[in-house]
Amino acid sequence: MDRVMGLPFTRRQLTIGFLAILVVVLLVLPQLLSQYWVMVMTMTAIAAALGYGFRFIMIAGRFTMGHAAFAGIGGYTAALFTTKVLENFWLGLLMGGIVAGLVALVIGAVVLRVPGLMFAIITMAVSEIFRYLVIMWRSLTGGITGVLNIPSPSIAGLDFGIDQVPYFYLIFGILVVSVLVMYRMERSRIGLTFHAMRQNDPLAQHLGVNIWRYRILCFAVACFFAGLIGAFQAHYWHYVSPATYTVMDSFTVFIYAYVGGLMYPAGPIVGAALMVGLSEGLRMAKEIAPLFYGGALILIIFFLPGGILSLPQESRTLLRQARARWRSMRDRFARAPGS
Amino acid sequence: MDVALFFQAMLNGVLLGALISLVVVGLVLVLGVARVLNMAHGHILVLGAFAVWFFFVDIGIDVGSKAVNFLLALVLGMFIVGALGIVLERVPFRRFQGNLIAGLVAAVAIMMLIESGTTQAWGTETKIVGAVWAGSTDFFGVVMSNWRWVVMAVGLALMAGVALYMQRSKLGRAMRASASDPEAASLQGINPITVSRLAMFIGCSLAAIGGGVMAPIYGVDLAVAMPWILKGILAIVIGGPGSLGGCMAAALVLGMTESYFTTFVNPQAGYIAMFGLLIAVILVKPWGLFGRPMAGL
Numbered sequence: 001m002d003r004v005m006g007l008p009f010t011r012r013q014l015t016i017g018f019l020a021i022l023v024v025v026l027l028v029l030p031q032l033l034s035q036y037w038v039m040v041m042t043m044t045a046i047a048a049a050l051g052y053g054f055r056f057i058m059i060a061g062r063f064t065m066g067h068a069a070f071a072g073i074g075g076y077t078a079a080l081f082t083t084k085v086l087e088n089f090w091l092g093l094l095m096g097g098i099v100a101g102l103v104a105l106v107i108g109a110v111v112l113r114v115p116g117l118m119f120a121i122i123t124m125a126v127s128e129i130f131r132y133l134v135i136m137w138r139s140l141t142g143g144i145t146g147v148l149n150i151p152s153p154s155i156a157g158l159d160f161g162i163d164q165v166p167y168f169y170l171i172f173g174i175l176v177v178s179v180l181v182m183y184r185m186e187r188s189r190i191g192l193t194f195h196a197m198r199q200n201d202p203l204a205q206h207l208g209v210n211i212w213r214y215r216i217l218c219f220a221v222a223c224f225f226a227g228l229i230g231a232f233q234a235h236y237w238h239y240v241s242p243a244t245y246t247v248m249d250s251f252t253v254f255i256y257a258y259v260g261g262l263m264y265p266a267g268p269i270v271g272a273a274l275m276v277g278l279s280e281g282l283r284m285a286k287e288i289a290p291l292f293y294g295g296a297l298i299l300i301i302f303f304l305p306g307g308i309l310s311l312p313q314e315s316r317t318l319l320r321q322a323r324a325r326w327r328s329m330r331d332r333f334a335r336a337p338g339s
Numbered sequence: 340m341d342v343a344l345f346f347q348a349m350l351n352g353v354l355l356g357a358l359i360s361l362v363v364v365g366l367v368l369v370l371g372v373a374r375v376l377n378m379a380h381g382h383i384l385v386l387g388a389f390a391v392w393f394f395f396v397d398i399g400i401d402v403g404s405k406a407v408n409f410l411l412a413l414v415l416g417m418f419i420v421g422a423l424g425i426v427l428e429r430v431p432f433r434r435f436q437g438n439l440i441a442g443l444v445a446a447v448a449i450m451m452l453i454e455s456g457t458t459q460a461w462g463t464e465t466k467i468v469g470a471v472w473a474g475s476t477d478f479f480g481v482v483m484s485n486w487r488w489v490v491m492a493v494g495l496a497l498m499a500g501v502a503l504y505m506q507r508s509k510l511g512r513a514m515r516a517s518a519s520d521p522e523a524a525s526l527q528g529i530n531p532i533t534v535s536r537l538a539m540f541i542g543c544s545l546a547a548i549g550g551g552v553m554a555p556i557y558g559v560d561l562a563v564a565m566p567w568i569l570k571g572i573l574a575i576v577i578g579g580p581g582s583l584g585g586c587m588a589a590a591l592v593l594g595m596t597e598s599y600f601t602t603f604v605n606p607q608a609g610y611i612a613m614f615g616l617l618i619a620v621i622l623v624k625p626w627g628l629f630g631r632p633m634a635g636l
Binding site: 110111117122124125132133247248288289298302305 | 376431434435440441444445447448449450451452454455456459565569572573576605607608610611614615617618621622625
């Protein structure tokens with residue numbers, strides 16, 4: 001049992017303690033901040049949850065460019081449910097997730113056999129097909145205008161209304177649940193097979209891993225949660241439209257995960273917090289935001305390809321290299337002629 | 340069924356196919372030689388449209404007849420965007436050769452930079468470029484605007500030109516050699532950097548020309564960037580990354596598909612049909628109809 005820096009705690013205890021404090025802070029903050037900042041926190045939570053799902057699929061070795069579309073499937077399902085069938089948000093939420101998960105299951109079963117690059121392109125194709133299907137099926141989905149006047153969620157008859165705070169608690173709850181589920185999966189034997197598949201497909205197969213089944217499972221789970229988030233979004237913004245879920249939005253999800261660090265579980269969350277927090281927090285105009293995102297991306301690819309969370313590792317390596325270089329220079333001059 | 344409509348759709352399909360071809364050639368060349376899938380190609384096409392608008396409409400250069408002005412704007416745009424392509428090759432793409440996710444990330448970054456750059460400089464409204472030759476021509480019952488005939492001719496001519504260039508000229512063959520086996524090619528004395536730059540320049544120039552001639556039809560607007568890169572990607576995946584001719588053929592097929600579905604069903608169905616075609620092809624032949632499995636993909 002190794003202690004951290006001489007303190008009487010294990011690494012595990014420190015992490016859990018830190019997370020507990022973080023959760024408490026995040027639960028208390030909305031009561032203290034203005035509505036605008038609570039909105040920023042809500043948007044960050046949405047981004048973080050989507051990013052985490054993206055990373056989950058990435059761990060199993062597949063790059064999906066359709067994550068926003070699955071959120072869209074969830075969003076539209078929930079929206080149509082609460083506006084046309086039964087005005088029960090919680091059922092709608094569940095339906096959104098389930099439908100998204102089922103669609104992912106079906107599509108995945110067919111499409112996950114294909115090499116990684118082709119799969120990425122097919123997910124792009126699926127995203128666009130979804131968007132155009134929605135536009136075409138005007139009678140059901142309202143076409144380009146989308147579904148409007150989606151009701152607010154309500155608990156025990158109390159409507160959420162326009163207060164930002166309950167929405168944040170809700171999405172925070174969804175975020176925590178999805179992260180917990182996916183994190184536990186990643187740390188279990190199932191997660192080990194994901195990592196194995198990502199690193200070497202044929203080898204994993206030779207070792208007896210049914211890569212198809214596990215990959216489909218991974219994809220379906222991540223898309224289920226994406227559907228939940230989409231359903232939340234629909235009832236948060238009170239409308240859904242085809243323009244909300246494009247390939248560019250999937251790219252943005254990818255960026256959150258990448259900037260934070262793809263290999264770290266906390267990566268997407270850190271990335272989302274950074275990108276959304278900065279761009280909304282600094283009240284960047286709509287035109288400057290792409291510049292900021294693009295610039296941040298370029299900085300990360302060039303200087304820190306492992307993402308922000310790889311900073312401690314990278315700086316340690318740099319430090320070590322610098323120290324070694326210094327030592328060799330010093331030794332060389334110590335042995336200079338004349339000594 | 341209305342025969343004239345049928346032929347109209349066919350001609351429109353050829354037009355679209357030629358345009359998609361201009362995009363896909365750039366993608367194939369860059370993928371084969373520089374070994375990067377340039378997702379930003381659609382934005383480069385729109386940059387070409389912006390360049391033409393800038394020289395032809397905004398500044399309004401005037402050296403002779405309208406046609407000459409447009410041509411000059413087109414050529415200027417081509418060189419500027421081509422040069423930009425060389426810069427792109429040097430800075431991000433060469434570093435991320437071999438198709439890492441990093442290449443995609445770099446392309447996304449470039450797209451965002453282009454987007455914010457153009458909106459900062461010129462605003463977000465769609466800009467209009469007037470066609471050089473207005474009016475339409477009736478060709479055996481098929482009516483198409485004059486400018487579309489011109490675009491079709493230009494597109495087909497460029498397709499043929501590129502094909503000939505790659506087959507016959509020394510540099511063309513150098514590019515094909517480098518795409519097929521970079522090590523062997525360098526052993527033959529082909530400088531991979533030069534060839535990379537050339538591929539990027541040709542690809543981006545073609546896209547710029549495509550964007551420029553498309554401007555009177557579609558308007559100058561960033562919104563068209565994404566659909567065009569998607570169509571280009573469809574073409575390159577259906578055709579097969581290694582085969583230029585295959586991708587051009589795929590581009591034509593895609594153009595026809597879109598045209599027929601758009602004419603006889605509705606525009607969204609056209610789009611969906613193209614993607615459906617992609618999925619069908621990938622499931623049967625994951626490397627495309629004419630492609631060979633590429634190492635490192």
